[in-house]
Amino acid sequence: MRPILSNKCFFCHGPSEKSRKANLRLDKKDHAFDERNGVAAFAIKNLNKSEAWHRITSQDEDDVMPPPEFKKELTAEEIETLRQWIEQGAKWEDHWAFNPVIRPSPPKNSLPHWIRNPIDQFVLKTLEELNLSPSPEADKRTLVRRLYFDLTGLPPRPGEIDSFVLDHSPHAYEKVVDHLLRSDAYAERMTLVWMDAARYGDTSVFHDDGPRDMWPWRDWVLNAYRNNMSFDQFTIEQLAGDLLPDASVDQKIASGFNRNHATTDEGGAIAEEFRVEYVVDRVKTTSNVWMGLTMECAQCHSHKYDPISQEEYFQFFAFYNNNADSGMQTRSGNAEPMVEIVSPERKASLAKAERKVAGFTKEMKSRRGMVMDSFLAWSKETTTSYDGNLSAPEPEDLIAHLPLDEFEENVTKDLIRPPQGCLLKGKAKPIRLAKFGGGIKIEGRGFVEVRDFGNFESNQSFSFGAWVKIPRDNLTGAVLGKMDVENKHRGYDLWLEGGRPGVHLIHEWPSNAIKVVAREKIKPNQWNHLFVTYNGTAKAGGVRIYVNGKNQGKISAEDSLTKSIRTKKPLHVGGRSTSSFVKGTAIDEVRFYDRNLSPKEVGILAQSDPIGPILGIPENNRTQSQKETLLTHFLESQDEPYQKIKELKTKADKELESLRKERVTSMIMADNPANKERKTYLLMRGQYSAPDKSKEISADTPSFLPPMRKNLPKNRLGLAKWLMDENHPLTARVTVNRYWQTIFGQPLVSTPGDFGAQGSSPTHPDLLNWLAYDFRESKWNVKRMIKQLVMSSTYRQSSIVRPVHRKKDPENLYYSRASRFRLMGEFVRDNALFVSGLLNQTFGGPGVRTYQPPGLWNEVALRPVVKFVRDDGDKLYRRSMYTYWKRSAPHPGLMAFDAPTRETCTLQRQRTNTPMQALVTLNDEQFVEAARAFAQRILQSGRKSISGKIDWAFQCATGRSADSLRLEVLKNAHHHHLEIFEKEPDRAQELLAIGESPRDASISQAEHATWTILGSMILNLDETMNRE
């Protein structure tokens, strides 16, 4: 009765206040039977007094329910069900899945010898009710092959089958089960299912769908299954590992479960819209996976079928709404927050490389101290011989000087404020040969950040500039900028507008600002000295722009500055705060003065010799910074030992840099700190831009479920612990339902993501309860649960379909036999690789790019540079779960076999049967190569006769011998193809050339090619691709 009401009535007479009609609820007992104005929807055993009955049977278009325009007519059977229900007493039942899990007693049955564990008692009870009997146990070969596939996704070897067949001990079966549960392949098999639920991918999905590294998270899952981590810990670490006290790196990696979702990098995207989208995805995935609730339906309005109000949705949303990751993420690699994964070996090699750099740095410093005598001698001599026409001293009042010569850990010095390091950030790198000594090159969004400096006011005079080499004459961007782009461009810069140098002094762009641009472009691919002087008058006329010492003709575009230009944003060499980076430009010798330099002074600065002016100054009058510059010049140009050390250091720097680039990170969850906690409001119509600010919403769980315990924090950690609370009615049920699906091929509740009113009812409600209770009581022991399932007699039945099955239980909902079904796509491929002997069983690690037709990425990609580059060697033969998963263009062979794109959470795969699948297993290079390698194994199996070889191949692929029909078919095929290949040797050669793995050239080509055809036939048999 309840599913009918839910499906046909709850929309208007259910939990949603907004769409509720006539103030009538049929999802609550008191409402449904309540008499109002003498009328009740339902009257017990009284059709006549049941208003609902009159309405659903009415012929009047205005009266009948559901209203015709609603297009939800009740069927005759549904009406009959409701009639019987009312007449038989209208027994009210609350929705089954929300009731507490209680342990039902396993029923008594008529076939006690068939019962191996309580699962069988429940299954048999239902079979008895349907007048069905269980099937006999599957033969041992079939059974052990089934067990291998269900527990590991791989087939048994013929020898493993034989030893099971020959083992007559009572524990023979259990021994195999235990062996398999201990295998790495078991962990891989379980992880693959979890990857679908966790929407795992190697790319970011939205817009560019760029690469990311989340495989350390997958490795965490693999290890969790391998070590049989209990499901409660598995849950807590993945939902809130980062919030555990003294969280380990591994626990933080686990929390990356909620970073697997799609993220954007699209230039025009509004960050908050997507940040909200990420929270919505986390709410949806958490509620689907752990509770089988479709909470997402309550984002825009209260849930129409389940008792979740929109406010409760946002209370749940609040658990995730304090996320520290941002709406705008990245197209290249991981986005913060993340952790670096440092293996002990890596730690050692990093330390070694760092020590090497430090050693050379120290040597350079000490060399600096050792050459004082020769330096002074040189300096004296050079000063004397210095021809004095440049004796003009370098201008005074230098307040910052970045020679950009030396970088340590990406930090370079301002010689005027030596303790103050300036950090090289983003896409920019030090270069060795710039105008004078080293410099930097901007390669993208990169710059040197100069903190706590240069916060000039519009009424202050100042001058600044640098040596600059631009890559093309129309470059636009800022060479130097202290400017807050997001705050109406407050600040100042020296920039290039299509190759013309210009200056901005801005309070608010464009209403209160100065903009001056030179008339001439600067020359590309050569060093130019760009310098700006400003006299503090807040007038465009007070700005001068110099190129190579020459005052430029200017155009003034804005001249409206009256207010402050100060900003807290740091000065950037190479761009503004967030934009206008001068990609491709090299920069050297940045200087700032706190006064308006004269043209003559700028002229001196523009002289191409930084040393000359210093030499022009009497030795005792030189400043410390001038002395340092001179010493550096001496060391680099005159001192051979120093030059050698510097060369070695440069090499060591490079090694360290490339080692650091290899760093592996994994994205993790993190919340904002308490003082930056984000407030949650109900978003009207679910829209990010429409928060209802009249009421702040705090994190909480829906009221129809048991409340969070008082001692739990109202954060993700509390949420995770609440999900695992022993009173939670959903988590255990939903989870065992998925395990059942994994092992039996179909779930007990056919909607594993929806246990709400619109979901399906369980085929075996008591069994589901018993399993849920048992799972919880076992302290969430996963292997124990899986073992229990495969130990049952229910599991061990034969899958042969008899006429009675077809008649009474065509879909095998009641388990009067085992199900026979096609392997998951990954296992179809793994099986072919295993049988052919090619499979590489390396455990864990990053995704691999195996064979796929060319051009698939490129025809859809935003950027042609993101190319698919196939891996070589062993990586071509890894298990399919490690296939690099590009979510906008996933591997087509696996997609043909129902693999989900994993853009969103998937709890149940379809099992389809299509011509595309046939094309993959017959023609894909991977499968043809597997057939060739299989052929080689067959030919080297030691079997002499053709029949013997065919039989051996059958045992590998199907677990059983070839009968006479199969022998005949394949012998005929052998005869047929051998004749062709002998007649047309080119065909054999072409076929055998497919795939990268080498072949044993001692085998005759015609023979090898013929067996390749036979191998392909066997790999394409229904019985090879099915779990039976």
Add this chain to the structure above:
Amino acid sequence: MIGLGARGLGALGAASLLNPDLLEGGSNPDALRLSGSLETPHFKPTAKRIIYLFLSGGPSHIDLYDYHPKMREIHGIELPDSVRNGQRITGMTSGQESFPCVAPMFEFSRHGPSGSWFSDAIPEIAGIAEEITLVKSVHTEAINHDPAITAINTGSQQPGKPSMGAWLDWGIGSPNKDLPGYVVMISKGKGNAQALYDRLWGSGFLPSKHQGVKFRSAGDPVLYLSNPNGVSREMRRNMLDGISRINLAKKSETGDLEIDARIAQYEMAYRMQTSVPELVDLRDEPQHVLDLYGEDALEKGTFAHNCLIARRLSERGVPFIQLFHRGWDQHNNLPKQIRGQTKDVDQAAAALVKDLKQRGLLKDTIVICGGEFGRTIYSQGKLTKDNHGRDHHGRCFSMWMAGGGFKAGFEYGKTDDFAYNIVENPVHVNDLNATVLRALGIDHERFTYKYLGLDQRLTGVEHPKVISDLLA
């Protein structure tokens, strides 16, 4: 039957590919029977198939269709706040210092019975004005490519939902058993291109066999179609006969009827190995037809080539054929890039409509042409005498439909003089999809698939409406 030479019909047994009802207008009552999960349509359909010409990137409605003579007067002025009305704009221009309006740098003239404006960049499409319904008031909430292109193709901005083609393949199936029911072809112009995603033709929560099958210009026309090197068709036949014999034996051993389906799928794969190459082999197309589609018609991977393939697919009854042409994201260099893009598309799109018409196929084939959104009246970046760009604009854009029961020579919807806001007859992208379904005889509200507790629909959870004014 023009265009299908004897070679196509006879030697490869292609006669069975052509559904006799197709050309006879469905006088047979069985012609209404569908082969998908809908046994019969909800209404009498006016169309049996769709050819969707999807122009990816956001073609500028202002520079192609939605012309207002007043635009010449507002050229260069700042977009009035009263027009923008506080609407959100993308992160690419929200920081822009000014928003100067730009009149199209194209000449416009009026065509067809409704006197619709067409830009001189699309003279051939202007030439079929009397065949099309031009809708100037399509709108979407999305303002960026990924959400917008996902929304128009799947009914939702978020991934996970089936594409329109997958819905139809699931719902109405295909009368042709030797070709996929949903075919996708991709081409790329020289303009700024945006990404596509498999989800745009994906099956979402529907069974994966309904995902679009890509016909590709390089390598196998369908992935994995060719036999491995060294394996002839005769050898493959021998292999399949052997496999089938063993599978049949397995069926009698296990009683598993699904084995019949597997045998049938292997046979269809075998037939596709000839039906697809035959389909994409244009040697039987007469010169005057090739001329109609233009000089690119024989060049694989071009939009023109794909249009011709689309016509051949529609002749064979394939119900959903979708072309994606990339390169319509004109943030800068718009005047030049648009000319490049329309050069790819204009003649071929018009040719397709004419060709379908002369073969009697247009009456039950809907041709749809448009992108995921339009572009802004204001310039993105610098406006110069002969150059500018435009940002994304979802508040109104233009699309056209031809055939399959859509009105001919009709225009619908009006925008303001800035082609910024709709002033009459808005058509949400989901309304448009609902209307297209209606032409196929489907009530979009009853066309549902239960997933995660909801009766999921192509047209989303809101209540889109069928725009019956568009239908004849």
